[in-house]
Structures are given as structure tokens and as C-alpha cells.
Amino acid sequence: xxxxxxxxxxxxxxxxxxxxxxxxxxxxxxxxxxxxxxxxxxxxxxxxxxxxxxxxxxxxxxxxxxxxxxxxxxxxxxxxxxxxxxxxxxxxxxxxxxxxxxxxxxxxxxxxxxxxxxxxxxxxxxxxxxxxxxxxxxxxxxxxxxxxxxxxxxxxxxxxxxxxxxxxxxxxxxx
Amino acid sequence: xxxxxxxxxxxxxxxxxxxxxxxxxxxxxxxxxxxxxxxxxxxxxxxxxxxxxxxxxxxxxxxxxxxxxxxxxxxxxxxxxxxxxxxxxxxxxxxxxxxxxxxxxxxxxxxxxxxxxxxxxxxxxxxxxxxxxxxxxxxxxxxxxxxxxxxxxxxxxxxxxxxxxxxxxxxxxxxxxxxxxxxxxxxxxxxxxxxxxxxxxxxxxxxxxxxxxxxxxxxxxxxxxxxxxxxxxxxxxxxxxxxxxxxxxxxxxxxxxxxxx
Numbered sequence: 113x114x115x116x117x118x119x120x121x122x123x124x125x126x127x128x129x130x131x132x133x134x135x136x137x138x139x140x141x142x143x144x145x146x147x148x149x150x151x152x153x154x155x156x157x158x159x160x161x162x163x164x165x166x167x168x169x170x171x172x173x174x175x176x177x178x179x180x181x182x183x184x185x186x187x188x189x190x191x192x193x194x195x196x197x198x199x200x201x202x203x204x205x206x207x208x209x210x211x212x213x214x215x216x217x218x219x220x221x222x223x224x225x226x227x228x229x230x231x232x233x234x235x236x237x238x239x240x241x242x243x244x245x246x247x248x249x250x251x252x253x254x255x256x257x258x259x260x261x262x263x264x265x266x267x268x269x270x271x272x273x274x275x276x277x278x279x280x281x282x283x284x285x286x287x
Numbered sequence: 288x289x290x291x292x293x294x295x296x297x298x299x300x301x302x303x304x305x306x307x308x309x310x311x312x313x314x315x316x317x318x319x320x321x322x323x324x325x326x327x328x329x330x331x332x333x334x335x336x337x338x339x340x341x342x343x344x345x346x347x348x349x350x351x352x353x354x355x356x357x358x359x360x361x362x363x364x365x366x367x368x369x370x371x372x373x374x375x376x377x378x379x380x381x382x383x384x385x386x387x388x389x390x391x392x393x394x395x396x397x398x399x400x401x402x403x404x405x406x407x408x409x410x411x412x413x414x415x416x417x418x419x420x421x422x423x424x425x426x427x428x429x430x431x432x433x434x435x436x437x438x439x440x441x442x443x444x445x446x447x448x449x450x451x452x453x454x455x456x457x458x459x460x461x462x463x464x465x466x467x468x469x470x471x472x473x474x475x476x477x478x479x480x481x482x483x484x485x486x487x488x489x490x491x492x493x494x495x496x497x498x499x500x501x502x503x504x505x506x507x508x509x510x511x512x513x514x515x516x517x518x519x520x521x522x523x524x525x526x527x528x529x530x531x532x533x534x535x536x537x538x539x540x541x542x543x544x545x546x547x548x
Contacts, residue, residue: 154311159304168307169478169493176472210402210428231299250293251300282292 146183149192154179157200163247164204166236174203197252198262201244208240234284242277245270310475386429386444386488387518388510393435398541399526402428438477438496440506445489464504471500479503486512 161171178199462471469483526540
């Protein structure tokens, strides 16, 4: 399909689309369904990614890449929104891994903060897997089992990461 | 039971997330192919690519048997077929020779990161238990960050096929850059991303502080490929030493902090 035509169809459809959660990938018009998902989930995914990697520009890159992956695999996916989140989280973990390579040269966060937030900063300093688990648990409100699925590990391991993260945060953030 | 700390974490994360507001670019679907393309078609495409790759490798090998090419001069003109292999191995062979570039004054190198595909990253399981595991990155990665005091250009090199065109962009989505067609995305506020394939690899640029796309394209046209010796002569000495000493490792350098990693 011509991409301009696809974009036009997406914009025309704005007023009659359904929430992303009920998007049916087998719908007759997968391009339209994708556009719906894209418009509803772009900002939430950028926010999630930013909480994980600290940089808005990097978060946008990761989100766009994730949407590209979802688009290519659209018909294979039972839950495009879930796969999108999984892809965003995995790419954020890759970015954190890559950042570890460049340790010693931290990139200044590009998030504009109105006020310093010591707790958010402490979360940013957690080891990568603990940080991801904390964000998925307390920002995305996922269950332990859902976090384990996203992170490709066992629920018990997630519990362990969360336990350690909370212990560390309690240590750094005394009441 | 919900603890006070858990509530504080929820509030803190929500507040930080809510402070992030970005413009959602228009989606562009065409370049990625139709969703739902069958697995069989994808496999056929991969098979065709493999055949082409093997064929190209055989041609290169045949050319090599008929005499080696000598590179002279300080820079090479980028072209569709990629750079010739450098004849001077000052940097070892880990860094993709096609990823050795520079920018003319007033641009200067602010940071450089090289991640070898054979390097093993030690990923620490947690700060408390100290366990580690080795992680091998999927492909070599080179990133430059140049600056001229007002603008910045971050240039990443990827192996062809490992970096898909981005799904979103402004209108028009295509741009002619360095004699070829690429994609661009206008984030607003002087930030542009441009991506194109050149010399057998994907170039991706994230530029900040630019007045227009034309200005970005004009600046990108000044990027020069260089051979090992020329690149090494112009690069920071500690970076060159680190690259030569860690052929299969990873190196990160910044103007502010020198070599790390």
C-alpha cells in the first residue's frame, strides 16, 4: 500500500477507531489497526522507555524501532500491544547494556525536571534488571508473572530482583 | 500489602513520566512492507539475500586473487560499493574500516564508542549478589559524536539489514543525502534524524541544533571516509592507542574523560 494513502486512511479513521487493547490484528485492514495502535501507544511507550533509559531522544528511537518490529510481524501477533511493550523493554535493556560499555561517560539525561526527585534518581541507579522490574511493577502495574514473561525469566527471579531493589531503595531513601 | 515506599515509587515514576511530552510523528507504513507478509515470502527473501551475499563474496575473493588494491591519499570518496580495504593496519582489524570517518573544522570529535561483535560484555546480575554473565553483542557497533559548539552530529554505523528504517517521519519522508536516498525524521526544535545506506552499511545520524534539513544534509556531505593511517593521525592519541590495544574489545572515548571501558 502506498504509504501516503495509508497515512491518510489513518487520519480519516481517527474518530471511529477503537482502543488499542481491542485491536484485532486479523482485522480486514491491518494498516488501519496498526495506525490505531501507534497513535494510542506511542507516547506511553516513549514514557516507559524514558523511565528505563533516562533519555527522551533515545526512548523515541527505541519506540519507533519497536513499532517497526510490530508492523513487520503484525499478522503473527496475538497481542500486538503486549509484543510492543516487550520489544520496547528488551531494546531498553540492550541500550542499558550498551551504556555500560561506555561507563565513565554518562550521557546527561534530557528529561526536564521541575524539581529534583531523589527517589526517581535512586531508581535510575539500580542495576538494570532491578530497575526494569521496578518500573514494570510500579509504573506499568504488571503482575510478577507478567514481568517474568516480559523479561524472559522465572517469577521467583523477578521477586528476588524486586526484593533487592526495594531493600536498596529503602537504604537510600530512609523515611 | 502496599507499603509506603511502594506508593512513593508509584507517585515518583508517574510524575516523572507525566513530565515527558513529545509530539507523535505521523506513521509511514510503506517502507516497511505490508504487514502480514507471509513467513514464506520472508524466508524466500532471506534465501535470495544469502545467495547474493555468497555470490558477492565469491566475486570479491576472485578479485583478490587477481591482485590487491593499494589505497593512496588521505580520503576516499564514498560510493555505492564501499571503501577498499585499508593497507595500513594501525587500528587492527576489529573496527570496520568503512566506519572510519571524520568531519572538517569547525567540527571536532566529542565522543567515540566502538563495540566489537566479538567482545564479551560482563553483565552483573545485581549489585548485591555480584554474579556476572557474559553477553555477546549481536553485531559490531561504531558511534561518533561530533560538535561545533552550536550543533551536534551523532553518527552510528550498523551492519546492513540490522537497522530498519524508522516507522515515523515528517512529510516528505525521503531525502537525498550524500548522493543517495535516505529517510529523515524532523523531531522539531532543530533535531533531525537521517538514515541511509552507503558503502555496505547503514548510517544513522541524530543531529541537534540545525536550522533546517538542508543544513543537515549539507553538513553530512562533508563527512569523509578515511583510511586507517589518516584517521589515526587525526584522531585523539589515547583513542588510537586504545583501539590498537583492544582489537577484539570495546572502547569508549570522550573529549571530556578520555578512554573508558
